[in-house]
Amino acid sequence: MPAIRLAALGDSFVEGRGDPGLDGPFHGWVPRLADQLGIPRRGVLNLGVYQATTQDVVDGQLPAVLARKPPMIVVNVGVNDLVSDYDPERFRRNLGTIYSSLRGMDTTVFTASYPxxxxxxxxxxxFRSLLRDRFAEANSVLREITVATGTLCLDLTAMPGWAEARVWAADGIHPNAAGHQLFADQLTEFAARETGLVQPALLVGG
Structure with a gap:
């Protein structure tokens, strides 16, 4: 079993939906990030699943990552909670479980706010106004939990590009190829800056 150096947990954003692949249904930001960090594909574990919620990550994806203990983990989940069966207490509890469980595992954990x-x-x-209120509340909860757990959170609400139509697929929910590339680029730069590394690949022993 190859050593996993990068694991990604979450929903269809992690899966790569919106960015058609050449050797599979989707490409996405995960392999793009791995390439930029110098991580071979065999060292990447992508657990992203279409329509996954925070509960799905807690129940299925989190145990798989805890068992492998990769040195770098990226979590992006929550949008499906916000747009469907939203329960604020369950949302907070699940995010708390995810990030507190990953804390102290001799790994670096990243996430991003909701654009x-x-x-x-x-x-x-x-309904748009209702959703925006939920997204604002979710970002507040995420900031609180990531600070408490030492998770590194890339604030997409403050990053350039995400308000532009050019980075979104036709459904408006998933990034297109340009959006997935943008996220990989911004996360690579964020990782280098926040960890004090000149070469991001060193973050995972590359």
Missing amino acids: DIPKNLAVPDA
Whole structure:
């Protein structure tokens, strides 16, 4: 069994949806990030699943990562909670479980805040307003939990590009190839800056 150096947990954003692949259904930011960090594909574990919620990550993906203990983990999940069966207490509890469980495992854990996806959706204004309130609340909860657990959180609401239509697929929910590349680029730079490394690949022993 090859050593896993990068693991990604989450939903269809992690899966790579919106970015068609040449050797599979999707490409996405995970292999792009691995390439930039000098991590061979055999050292990458991508657990992203379409429509996964925070509960799905807690129940299925988290145990798999805890068993492998990779040196770098990226988590992106929560949008499906926010746009469907939203339970604020369950959302907070699940995020707390995910990030506290990964803490102290001799690994570096990254995540990112939720961009303004409601802006892209063809929904009534009242529902868009409701979704934006949920996304704002979710970002507040995420900031609180990541600070408490030492998780490194890339704030996409403050990063350039995410308000532009050019980075989104036609459904407005998933990034397109340009969006997945943008996220890989921004996360690589963020990892280098926050960990004090000149070469991001050193983060995972590359």
